[in-house]
Amino acid sequence: LWVIDLPLAMPGGVARGTRTTVVRRADGGLLLHAPGPLAPGDLDAVSALGPVRVLVAPNAFHHLFLEAAVRAFPEAELHAAASVRAKHPELAMQPLGSEPGAPWMGVLEQQHVAGAPRLDETVFFHPASRTLLLTDLCFHMRRADGWLTRAFLRVAGAWNRFGPSRLARSMFKDRAAVRASVDRILAWDFDRVVVTHGDLVESGGRERLREAFAGV
Numbered sequence: 001l002w003v004i005d006l007p008l009a010m011p012g013g014v015a016r017g018t019r020t021t022v023v024r025r026a027d028g029g030l031l032l033h034a035p036g037p038l039a040p041g042d043l044d045a046v047s048a049l050g051p052v053r054v055l056v057a058p059n060a061f062h063h064l065f066l067e068a069a070v071r072a073f074p075e076a077e078l079h080a081a082a083s084v085r086a087k088h089p090e091l092a093m094q095p096l097g098s099e100p101g102a103p104w105m106g107v108l109e110q111q112h113v114a115g116a117p118r119l120d121e122t123v124f125f126h127p128a129s130r131t132l133l134l135t136d137l138c139f140h141m142r143r144a145d146g147w148l149t150r151a152f153l154r155v156a157g158a159w160n161r162f163g164p165s166r167l168a169r170s171m172f173k174d175r176a177a178v179r180a181s182v183d184r185i186l187a188w189d190f191d192r193v194v195v196t197h198g199d200l201v202e203s204g205g206r207e208r209l210r211e212a213f214a215g216v
Helices: 040-049 065-074 082-087 149-155 168-170 175-186 205-212
Strands: 004-005 017-023 031-032 053-057 077-080 109-112 121-127 131-133 193-195
Touching: 004 040, 004 053, 017 040, 031 040, 053 065, 065 077, 109 175, 121 175, 131 205, 175 205, 193 205
Parallel strands: 031 053, 053 077, 131 193
Antiparallel strands: 004 017, 017 031, 109 121, 121 131
């Protein structure tokens, strides 16, 4: 499992960055989780690891670079959240279900976060490395370039802490369903957490996630 840190700025100049995770399957093929703005050098580095077989858009918001990823890896299957499929009817894709898809069976486990339809996030677990893959369910922003980014993150409740932002919490429409999903995630034996925005949680990730959702 590898991660690629990538630049990403919101309208207005708020820079929060993003991260693509690369997972090797048992057959040597690769899965790209949350494909971001991959530069030519990034594409070369990924291709050097092996053939990309699967692209995964794990929630409602990580779809902006899908078309570029499909062009870069035309042989890869695209699997996406239902909300992403609605936004890109021009792309052939398969839905993320509640059970692991065949292309990553035995390599990744998954859990859709119920009760938050606007987020529509599926969380993945890589047992071989005891790594949890989150997208926007939690942020871990501890570094920022410029006062504007820091101010935005403070207002969003996403500065210098690990956990769901205020925006993510506002999308929890059925808190009991969210809580049940998080409990199933906490049943996995993970230690490391890869977030899409912010620093990795290199160890103690399960307890950190438990604490982050204590009030949900």
